[in-house]
Amino acid sequence: MPLAKHFYRVFYRLLLLLGFAALLGLIIDQMYLCIGLVLLVLVLWYSYNLIQLSDWLSSKKNLYPPSSNGLWSEIFDGIYRLQKKNRQRRKELGQVLKRFRDGAEALPDAAVVVESSGQIIWCNRLARQLFGLRWPDDNGVLITHLLRYPEFIQHFNLHAQSQTLPEEPVLIPSPTRRDSIIEVRMVPYALGQILILGRDVTQMQRLNQMRKDFIANVSHELRTPLTVLQGYLEMMQDPDMAQALPGTKAVDMMSDQTIRMFSLVNQLLVLSRIEANEENIFEHVVDVPNLMSLIEKEANQLNADKGHKIRFDIHPQVKIFGVEEELRSAFTNLIKNAIRYTPAGGEIDVIWCYCKDKGTACFKVSDNGDGIEEKHLNRLTERFYRVDKARSRATGGSGLGLSIVKHVLAHHKSELEISSVVGEGSRFSFSFPADMVVFEEVSKN
Numbered sequence: 292m293p294l295a296k297h298f299y300r301v302f303y304r305l306l307l308l309l310g311f312a313a314l315l316g317l318i319i320d321q322m323y324l325c326i327g328l329v330l331l332v333l334v335l336w337y338s339y340n341l342i343q344l345s346d347w348l349s350s351k352k353n354l355y356p357p358s359s360n361g362l363w364s365e366i367f368d369g370i371y372r373l374q375k376k377n378r379q380r381r382k383e384l385g386q387v388l389k390r391f392r393d394g395a396e397a398l399p400d401a402a403v404v405v406e407s408s409g410q411i412i413w414c415n416r417l418a419r420q421l422f423g424l425r426w427p428d429d430n431g432v433l434i435t436h437l438l439r440y441p442e443f444i445q446h447f448n449l450h451a452q453s454q455t456l457p458e459e460p461v462l463i464p465s466p467t468r469r470d471s472i473i474e475v476r477m478v479p480y481a482l483g484q485i486l487i488l489g490r491d492v493t494q495m496q497r498l499n500q501m502r503k504d505f506i507a508n509v510s511h512e513l514r515t516p517l518t519v520l521q522g523y524l525e526m527m528q529d530p531d532m533a534q535a536l537p538g539t540k541a542v543d544m545m546s547d548q549t550i551r552m553f554s555l556v557n558q559l560l561v562l563s564r565i566e567a568n569e570e571n572i573f574e575h576v577v578d579v580p581n582l583m584s585l586i587e588k589e590a591n592q593l594n595a596d597k598g599h600k601i602r603f604d605i606h607p608q609v610k611i612f613g614v615e616e617e618l619r620s621a622f623t624n625l626i627k628n629a630i631r632y633t634p635a636g637g638e639i640d641v642i643w644c645y646c647k648d649k650g651t652a653c654f655k656v657s658d659n660g661d662g663i664e665e666k667h668l669n670r671l672t673e674r675f676y677r678v679d680k681a682r683s684r685a686t687g688g689s690g691l692g693l694s695i696v697k698h699v700l701a702h703h704k705s706e707l708e709i710s711s712v713v714g715e716g717s718r719f720s721f722s723f724p725a726d727m728v729v730f731e732e733v734s735k736n
């Protein structure tokens with residue numbers, strides 16, 4: 292209702308009351324008393340309603356307004372409507388805030404909002420895990436007091452001084468996760484605040500390092516034979532030196548180095564093929580006993596120089612799902628290693644067995660060679676890793692064999708286990724889960 296209308300309504304009522312009081316006063320000859328009494332009643336009425344209003348506004352339990360009439364009832368209703376609207380708005384705002392918080396919590400990055408001075412305003416769950424922040428305990432604490440890494444502090448101060456955020460991220464170790472590296476970025480946020488985003492890049496850094504190591508290793512491995520070849524070729528080009536060159540020895544050396552390079556490139560190709568192979572392992576059944584008899588023949592040929600006693604104990608009924616070419620290269624690599632690294636006249640056992648209880652199939656190669664020191668065991672499956680580089684190279688090893696085995700097994704739901712005792716020998720084994728095993732019952736007739 293418009294203000295003027297209210298005013299006139301109240302004014303007329305007041306005038307009417309006073310007029311009525313004055314009339315009554317004239318009749319009983321007590322005009323001032325009557326007007327005074329009416330005014331007193333009015334004051335009491337207004338006071339009563341004001342007390343009711345104040346009571347209602349200060350009460351948290353009572354949502355509904357007190358009952359009254361006239362203008363007071365309209366005032367109460369008006370306030371009630373406003374309160375209702377506010378409550379609804381607060382509820383909506385609360386929902387928006389909750390949605391924002393949920394979104395920020397679901398971020399794949401750690402997020403911390405700080406003042407430009409560095410005081411923490413808010414952080415999400417990942418920030419608590421990655422940066423080790425405690426919430427709400429760290430509210431208002433300087434971020435540079437909690438992440439005390441010189442690179443981080445320098446990066447942060449750079450912004451505080453220049454008011455422009457450095458584009459480049461900074462790498463810091465995680466205070467909570469050992470060996471983890473966090474990439475930290477700073478983004479301008481509302482009203483001079485800064486949003487600090489952190490992401491665990493340990494895996495990426497590791498892959499990057501592996502890539503660099505891999506290129507360095509391949510170049511190094513190829514450089515040695517190429518240097519030998521180049522040396523002989525230069526000697527051949529020089530007529531004086533060519534005469535002094537021991538003909539067959541040079542050709543033998545060159546041929547050895549070419550074979551080395553060829554085998555290295557072959558191993559690399561096998562490795563990359565296996566890594567890229569997404570073939571469904573359940574498409575074909577591999578006849579492992581049959582495969583083993585072929586591998587046994589090859590092993591015996593390889594063993595001609597060393598004269599090891601090699602025993603093959605193969606379960607004839609156990610086959611598995613898988614990729615034959617990959618499995619063959621895994622089995623062969625382990626057997627070749629045992630032959631290669633066991634001193635002449637050693638004993639090698641190759642076992643392919645079936646575990647009836649679990650339904651799993653298991654492959655083991657054990658030798659009684661020199662064994663491998665504990666510190667090397669975890670690294671053996673890294674590309675190009677060799678316990679004794681010179682010795683391994685002399686026997687033609689490039690350090691890729693066990694890496695190939697690891698990848699093949701990962702593709703076949705298995706894992707390589709290595710145990711070794713220095714001076715006693717080594718054992719390389721792995722088993723395939725029951726769902727990959729095909730056990731062929733032999734008919735009794």
Ligand SMILES: Nc1ncnc2c1ncn2[C@@H]1O[C@H](COP(=O)(O)OP(=O)(O)OP(=O)(O)O)[C@@H](O)[C@H]1O
Nearest residue numbers: 628629632677678679683688689690691692693717
């Ligand atoms: N049975 C074993 N006994 C002792 N040492 C072993 C045995 N098998 C592997 N090793 C050690 O592990 C290293 C890595 O083996 P891996 O098969 O990966 O490479 P490699 O045999 O040197 O080369 P490649 O297999 O590519 O020809 C070897 O260099 C060797 O030092």
Ligand SMILES: [Mg+2]
Nearest residue numbers: 624628692693
């Ligand atoms: Mg090998």
